[in-house]
Amino acid sequence: METRTQTDKTVDLTKEKVRTPSFDVSSLAGQGDPMLAQNPVMIDVRGLHVYYGDFLAVKNVDMPIRQNEITSLIGPSGCGKSTVLRCFNRMNDLIETARVEGVIEYHGVNLYGDSVDPVEVRRRVGMVFQKPNPFPKPIYDNIAFGPRIAGWNGKMDDLVEESLRRAALWDEVKDKLHESAYALSGGQQQRLCIARAIATSPDVVLMDEPCSALDPIATLKIEELMLDLKKDYTIIIVTHNMQQAARVSDRTAFFSVDVSERGRTGYLVEFARTQDIFTKPEKKQTEDYITGRFG
Amino acid sequence: MAVTSAPTAEVLVRRSLSAKKRDVRGRVFEAVLILTLLVSMAVLVVLLLDVALDSRSVWGERTLGNFLTSQLSADPATAGIRQALVGSLILMIFTAAIAFPLGISAAIFLEEYAEDNRFARIVNANIRNLAGVPSIVYGLLGLALFVKILGGITGPEVEGRSVISGGLTLGLLVLPIVIITSVEALRAVPNSIREGAFGVGATKWQMIRHHVLPVAAPGILTGTILSLGRAFGEAAPLLLVGGITTFFQSGDATPVEQLRGRFSAMPVLVFRWASLPQAGFRALTAALIVVMLVALLLINATAIYLRNRFEKEL
Numbered sequence: 209m210e211t212r213t214q215t216d217k218t219v220d221l222t223k224e225k226v227r228t229p230s231f232d233v234s235s236l237a238g239q240g241d242p243m244l245a246q247n248p249v250m251i252d253v254r255g256l257h258v259y260y261g262d263f264l265a266v267k268n269v270d271m272p273i274r275q276n277e278i279t280s281l282i283g284p285s286g287c288g289k290s291t292v293l294r295c296f297n298r299m300n301d302l303i304e305t306a307r308v309e310g311v312i313e314y315h316g317v318n319l320y321g322d323s324v325d326p327v328e329v330r331r332r333v334g335m336v337f338q339k340p341n342p343f344p345k346p347i348y349d350n351i352a353f354g355p356r357i358a359g360w361n362g363k364m365d366d367l368v369e370e371s372l373r374r375a376a377l378w379d380e381v382k383d384k385l386h387e388s389a390y391a392l393s394g395g396q397q398q399r400l401c402i403a404r405a406i407a408t409s410p411d412v413v414l415m416d417e418p419c420s421a422l423d424p425i426a427t428l429k430i431e432e433l434m435l436d437l438k439k440d441y442t443i444i445i446v447t448h449n450m451q452q453a454a455r456v457s458d459r460t461a462f463f464s465v466d467v468s469e470r471g472r473t474g475y476l477v478e479f480a481r482t483q484d485i486f487t488k489p490e491k492k493q494t495e496d497y498i499t500g501r502f503g
Numbered sequence: 504m505a506v507t508s509a510p511t512a513e514v515l516v517r518r519s520l521s522a523k524k525r526d527v528r529g530r531v532f533e534a535v536l537i538l539t540l541l542v543s544m545a546v547l548v549v550l551l552l553d554v555a556l557d558s559r560s561v562w563g564e565r566t567l568g569n570f571l572t573s574q575l576s577a578d579p580a581t582a583g584i585r586q587a588l589v590g591s592l593i594l595m596i597f598t599a600a601i602a603f604p605l606g607i608s609a610a611i612f613l614e615e616y617a618e619d620n621r622f623a624r625i626v627n628a629n630i631r632n633l634a635g636v637p638s639i640v641y642g643l644l645g646l647a648l649f650v651k652i653l654g655g656i657t658g659p660e661v662e663g664r665s666v667i668s669g670g671l672t673l674g675l676l677v678l679p680i681v682i683i684t685s686v687e688a689l690r691a692v693p694n695s696i697r698e699g700a701f702g703v704g705a706t707k708w709q710m711i712r713h714h715v716l717p718v719a720a721p722g723i724l725t726g727t728i729l730s731l732g733r734a735f736g737e738a739a740p741l742l743l744v745g746g747i748t749t750f751f752q753s754g755d756a757t758p759v760e761q762l763r764g765r766f767s768a769m770p771v772l773v774f775r776w777a778s779l780p781q782a783g784f785r786a787l788t789a790a791l792i793v794v795m796l797v798a799l800l801l802i803n804a805t806a807i808y809l810r811n812r813f814e815k816e817l
Contacts, residue, residue: 302701304618331704341695343714353713354703401699408703 247274250412250442251296256310258291258300266291266474269310271461273412278434278443280453280482283463284497288474289446292463293414295319296444297333298326314412331358333412334405339421340397342389342404347372347381350389350400354408367407374440375403376433395426402433406441413437415445419452431456450498453482460485462494551796557789570790575767579783584791590666590746590766591735591798597670597762598677598734603727605674606681610723613682614689615711627686634679642740645672650744658763664745666766672740677730684726688719721813728806732799738770746771769795 249272256269266288273279281289291300298319300306312319319329331354343350351368360367368385372378377399381392389400398418405413415434419427434443434456447453453460461479465472478485478494489495561570564580573583617623649671654663657671692715700710738746746768769791776788 297702299698299701302698327704327706330702335698335702337695337698337702339695341693341699343696343699344718353700353705357703357705357709357713404699404703 247276249273250275250314251444252311252313253292253295254311254313256292256295256308256312258288258295259305259307259309260303261305263471264473265471266463269476271476271479273442273444274459275442276438276440277458278438278445278456279459279461280457281444281446281461281463282448282450282453282497283474283477284465285448286472286474287463287465288472289461289463290416291474293416293444293446296412296414297330297335298324299330299335301326331408332410333414334408334410335414336398336401336405336416336418338417340394340401342392342397342400344388344390346386347389347392347400348385350404351407354404358408360408371403371407372400374406374437375399376429376436377403393426395422395429398422398426398430399433402430402437406437410441412442412444415443417446417448420448427452450486454486457482462489462491462497464493464497554789554792554796558786558793560786561790571794575772579781579787582784582787584769584772584794586767587769587772587791588794590669590768591770593666593762594670594673594741594766594768595731595735597666598673599727599731601671601674602677602681602730602734606678606727607685607723609678610682610685610689611711611716614686615707615715630679630682634683637739638676638737639739639743641672641676642743644675645669645740645744658765660763661745661765664747664765665763667762668744669741669746669766669768672744673734673737676737676740677734680730680733681727684730685719685723688722688726689715691722692718721810724813725806725810728802728809732802735799735802736770736795738768738774741768741771742774769798 251273253269253271253273256266257264258266269292271279281293283289294300295308295312296319300308308320310320314329314333317324343353345353348368351371352364355362355364355367369378369382372381377396380396381400384391389397392400398421402413402418419430422430431452434445437443438458445453445457459480460482462477462485463474464477465474478489478491480490484490485494486498489498570583571588572585573581575584575586576582613623613627617626645668649657649668650663654668657663657667658665696714696718697710700714705713745765747765773788773791773795776784776791
C-alpha cells in the first residue's frame with residue numbers, strides 16, 4: 209500500500225511537467241480488433257526513416273506503442289532495432305550524422321518537432337542500456353542525479369528508496385547507499401540503472417538488450433521486474449533473445465535487413481501481438497526467423 | 504589410432520607437455536628487454552651518483568638552508584640560490600595560472616563540443632605538432648611578443664624582461680601538453696557514462712560537469728602537473744626572455760612590481776654556473792642540480808598522490 213501512494217506522488221509530478229494539453233488517449237481504446245481490449249496508444253510511429261549521412265539505415269517503420277504494455281523489438285543483428293529504439297528518446301541526436309524522417313508522436317506531440325527539446329524528451333522517456341552503466345558514484349547519487357537536475361525538490365531520501373524498491377533492489381543495497389555503485393554485481397547494477405531511469409518518473413522506459421550482459425538468474429529478475437513495472441510504465445525493449453520477447457512482451461515488432469553493396473538497411477516486417485507473432489505470423493519471413501530458418 | 508596402451512600414451516603426453524626448450528626466441532627477446540631496461544637505469548644511476556658526489560663539498564661546508572636562502576653572488580663561498588628558487592616558484596604559479604585554465608578549457612571544447620570536421624582535425628594535429636616544437640622557439644616567440652611588443656605592460660622598468668614575460672612564455676610552452684593530456688583524459692571517459700547522463704535528461708553541461716569532469720579529473724591533474732615539471736626544467740626560453748643570474752634586489756617591492764621586475768630561475772642558474780671558470784661553482788652547480796631533482800621529484804610525487812586520492816573517491 210505504501211508503495212502505491214508513493215507512486216501516485218510521482219505520477220502527479222509527471223502531470224505537472226507535461227506542459228502540452230494532455231491527449232485524450234481513451235478515444236483510441238477499442239480500435240482495431242474489437243475482441244481484444246486495447247490500451248491507448250502512447251507513442252505512434254509513422255513512416256519513420258533513419259539516415260546516417262545519406263545512407264538509409266532503417267526504413268518504413270510504422271508502429272503504435274501502447275500504454276502499460278511491453279513492446280519488444282526483435283530481429284537479426286544490424287536490422288536497426290536499437291537505432292529505432294534510440295529515436296524514442298532522441299538519443300540518435302548524439303550521432304552527428306544521424307537524421308530522422310517521419311513522425312514519432314508522443315501524447316500527440318511529434319518528438320522530432322522543431323520546438324521539442326531532446327533533454328525534456330529524455331526526462332519523460334527513460335533508458336536502460338545494454339551494458340549496465342551506473343555512474344562511478346555512490347548508489348544514492350546514481351538515483352538522485354536525474355531528479356536533482358530536473359529541479360525536483362521533494363524529499364530525496366524517499367524518492368531514492370521508492371525508486372530502489374520499484375527496481376527490486378532496495379533490500380540488497382539499503383545498508384550501503386553511500387558506497388560506490390561499481391561494487392554491485394552486474395545484475396544489481398542493471399537494476400540500479402532501471403531504478404535510475406524510473407527515478408525521474410518517466411512515462412516510457414526504453415531498454416536496449418538489458419539482459420545481454422547478465423546471467424540467467426539476473427535476467428529472470430529483470431524480466432519479473434519488467435512485468436511488474438508495466439503497471440506504471442510503458443516499456444519498449446530491444447532483445448536478441450526470442451524467448452525473452454515471448455515471455456515478457458505484449459506486442460512484438462520483427463525487423464529484418466536488406467543487404468546491398470552500400471550497407472544494411474533495416475525495415476519492419478511485422479508488428480503484432482506477441483502471441484500472434486509467435487504462433488501465427490502473417491509473413492513468411494517472420495515465421496522463418498521464429499522457427500530458426502533465417503538466413 | 505594404434506597407440507592405445509596406457510603407458511605409451513602417458514609417455515607421449517609427458518613428452519609433448521614438457522616442451523619448454525622450444526620457446527628460444529621468446530626467451531632471447533625477454534633477455535634483450537631486460538638488458539635495455541638495465542642500460543637506461545644505469546645511465547640514470549651514474550648521472551645521479553656523479554651529481555651527488557660533485558655536490559659533496561658544498562654540503563660539507565654549508566647547511567642546506569644556507570644554500571637555499573643565500574643571495575646570488577659572484578663569490579662561490581657565499582653564493583646561494585635564493586632568487587632562483589623564489590623565481591622558479593613564482594614562474595610555476597604563473598605558468599599554471601595561464602596554462603591550466605586555457606588548456607583544460609580548450610581540451611573540453613575539442614573533446615566534448617567541437618564537431619568532428621576537417622577544421623577540428625587540423626587543429627588537433629597542429630596542437631600535437633606544437634607540443635613538439637623546441638622550447639627555444641617558444642623563447643623567441645616570448646622575446647618578440649612579451650618582451651619587445653608588450654614590454655610596456657609586462658615590465659616597463661626592465662625592458663620587458665620580467666617574471667610576467669617568463670611565466671607567459673612557459674605557459675605557452677606547456678599549453679599544448681596540457682591540452683593533449685586533458686584531451687586524452689577526457690577521451691578515456693567511457694561513452695556509456697555520457698549516455699547514462701543524457702539518458703536521465705541531463706543537458707550537455709550537466710553531463711560534463713557532474714560525470715565527465717570528475718572521472719577525467721585524475722588524468723587531467725596528473726598530466727597538467729607533469730607538464731609543470733617540464734616548465735620547471737626549461738632554461739632556453741628563459742635565457743631568451745631575460746632570466747638573470749647576477750645579484751639583484753627585489754627588496755620590499757609590491758607583488759605587482761615584483762611580477763614586473765627582473766627574475767632568475769634555477770635552470771638558468773645551472774646554465775650560467777656551469778660555464779663559470781671558478782672551481783667552487785662546479786660543486787655549487789651540482790648542489791643546485793640536486794635541489795632541482797628533489798623539487799622535480801616532489802612535483803611528480805604530488806601528481807601521483809593527487810591521482811590516487813581522486814581515484815579512490817570514485
